[in-house]
Amino acid sequence: MxxxxxxxxxxxxxxxxxxxxxxxxxxxxxxxxxxxxxxxxxxxxxxxxxxxxxxxxxxxxxxxxxxxxxxxxxxxxVSKEETKHVVDIILCLDCSTSMLALDFYPKNRFDVAVQAAKEFVKGRKNDRIGIVVFSGIPILTCPLTTDTETIIRVLNNSRIGMVKLDGTAIGDAIMLALSRMKQESKSKIIILLTDGRNNMGQIDPVTAAKAAQSMGVKIYTIGCGTATGKSLYIIDDPFWGKRQVYLPQDLDEPTLIQIADITNGKYFNVTTKEKMFAVFKEIDKLEKTEIKVKEYKxxxxxxxxxxxxxxxxxxxxxxxxxxxxxxxx
Incomplete structure (x- = not known):
């Protein structure tokens, strides 16, 4: 008073x-x-x-x-009038078996990616966010929505092997994400996270990137691991049971860099848990939601x-x- x-x-x-x-x-x-x-x-x-x-x-x-x-x-x-500049964001997460690598011990690549994605989502309450998971084929697990609780729940239920066909269909995943983008949105981005190279699907990743460019969609690509060397995996051997093995990595960094360049995005390489969280924080800073508030009393x-x-x-x-x-x- x-x-x-x-x-x-x-x-x-x-x-x-x-x-x-x-x-x-x-x-x-x-x-x-x-x-x-x-x-x-x-x-x-x-x-x-x-x-x-x-x-x-x-x-x-x-x-x-x-x-x-x-x-x-x-x-x-006090009454407020808000003008929100909403960003449409689709997370494309690789859920192929190669994401089981224990680079971020004790968690595997996929689990750490999900944790970082959840922290990212919690800070984007005004934006519409959707989720695509992919391995041999892409699946839309959550359409664009502002319901943060639903997005978090979908991420919690995401797991490796939920797509039965193994492989890495990067191009098809981008095209599925593009098909769910709303045309009227001023800002549209895709965050593509993978640890491999495109070896499945019908559409080449570069072709998909050009389609994204024509629609004004920016793609941030995140590559887990390295192009060479080996990563630690736990496999369930039918004879020897569960055991640790080292398998070669096959990250196609040139293609991920090219996708980001074509769409005016940015490529990030992630080799530790800390870098994974840091990358999502950087993307969050790069793509801020604009809110104009007029206050009347x-x-x-x-x-x-x-x-x-x-x-x-x-x-x-x-x-x-x-x-x-x-x-x-």
């Missing part, structure tokens, strides 16, 4: 002086009585309850509420409340002074 005319509140400083004046003020009337017993009784009753001070207090309260009312008490009601005036309180104090004072106080005619 604030006041439209706060300078009037300075009158409150006079109330203590008025109180002192009212309390000390006493009208003394001299009358001759032949029997003072009745006066003694009246004096004893007034000692129990000082009506003079009560009347003075009600007078002060009445003045207090009137001053507050005159100052124009009001309560601000309306006021609800509260002076009526204080006028009513002052009136109640005045009526109570009148009743006590004119009716309850014993007066000698």
């Amino acid at each position: 604030n006041f439209e005319r706060p300078y009037i509140l300075i009158l409150l400083l006079a109330l203590p002086f008025i109180w002192q004046f009212l309390v000390k003020k006493k009208n003394v009337v001299k009358i001759k009585f032949t029997n003072v017993d009745i006066l003694t009784k009246i004096t004893d009753d007034n000692k129990k309850f000082d009506l003079h001070k009560t009347v003075s207090l009600l007078t002060i309260l009445c003045l207090f509420f009137l001053i507050i009312s005159a100052a124009g008490p009001r309560k601000g009601i 309306e006021y609800k005036y509260l002076y009526q409340i204080f006028v009513v309180l002052a009136f109640i104090c005045f009526i109570t004072r009148f009743v006590i002074e004119k009716i309850l106080v014993f007066r000698i005619p």
Whole structure:
């Protein structure tokens, strides 16, 4: 609460002086009585309850509420008008068996990617986000939505092997994501995460990237692992049971770089868990949602409340002074 005319509140400083004046003020009337017993009784009753001070207090309260009312008490009601520049984002996550590599021990590549993606989603509450997982074929597991809880739930349920056909269909995954983009959106991006090279599907990744360019879709590519060397895997051998083996890596970095360049995106290489989270944070900074806020303030005036309180104090004072106080005619 604030006041439209706060300078009037300075009158409150006079109330203590008025109180002192009212309390000390006493009208003394001299009358001759032949029997003072009745006066003694009246004096004893007034000692129990000082009506003079009560009347003075009600007078002060009445003045207090009137001053507050005159100052124009009001309560601000703020209304906002927001203009949001929403970004459409589709996460394309490779869920092929090669993502089982334990580069980010004790988690595999896919689990760490999902963790980083969830943190990314939590910070994009105003954007529409969808999810495509792919291996030999792509599958849309979540269409574009602003429902953060649904997106997180879909990510939690994502796992390696959910697409039965193994392989890496990068081009088809991009085309599926493009088919779900809304044409009216001003900003559209795809975050493509993989650790391999395109070896499945009908559409070449570069051709898909050119289609994305024509639609104004930017693609950020994330490559897990390296183009050479070996990665640690745990395999379930039918004879020897679960055991650790090292298998060669096959990351096609040139193609991922080319996809990013064609669409005016950016390529990131990830070899540690920390870098995975850092990459998603960098993409989050690069693609910020623009929100323009216009704020309007309306006021609800509260002076009526204080006028009513002052009136109640005045009526109570009148009743006590004119009716309850014993007066000698």
